[in-house]
Ligand SMILES: CSCCC(=O)C(=O)COP(=O)(O)O
């Protein structure tokens with residue numbers, strides 16, 4: 489019996505185009521000014537130190553870090569330092585109403601149905617927990633943050649590693665066999681399945697012929713009571 493559902497964001501609840509054509513360009517455009525203005529803030533300083541460590545450049549200057557971070561955005565690098573900073577930069581865009589977090593129309597009805605069934609809802613994304621809360625807090629459908637019992641980012645480990653899903657199961661406090669992970673990326677689902685989770689793959693575009701996971705086109709086709 490499925491007791492909790494953990495969902496990916498990009499390509500699963502939300503359009504990849506929103507992330508790549510709205511969020512990433514916004515962060516790229518505001519990155520340099522944000523870092524120059526806020527580098528003494530303890531959270532910004534901590535994120536910059538993470539980038540120094542990740543890029544094996546412990547003495548990197550602010551301007552060198554800005555170049556590194558800009559390259560990371562262009563490469564879609566899932567760098568924890570970049571992800572932390574992106575979350576901080578996006579806040580102004582959401583709060584000022586420059587964009588709302590994209591949500592496919594099938595997502596909220598399914599969340600509401602699952603919540604009514606007593607199933608816990610969680611998020612696991614490479615985006616920072618702060619960024620996840622912004623996307624769902626300022627979503628196309630309003631503030632949905634109260635639907636979720638918890639959020640996980642790569643602080644628990646990378647999305648393609650089975651140990652990350654073991655860590656999440658432990659934090660939620662449920663057996664892996666009672667957990668369902670939703671993602672568009674079969675390598676992430678492979679890792680979850682290796683940890684003993686149930687999996688469903690969201691196919692928002694072309695079918696994934698390399699996948700061994702059950703595939704659906706939208707959330708209305710996911711029936712946790714039948715798993
Ligand atoms: C949390 S919204 C921004 C998503 C993001 O930054 C990202 O890298 C997407 O990662 P995901 O694990 O959701 O595919």
Ligand SMILES: [Mg+2]
Pocket residue numbers: 496497498499500671672673
């Ligand atoms: Mg995804």
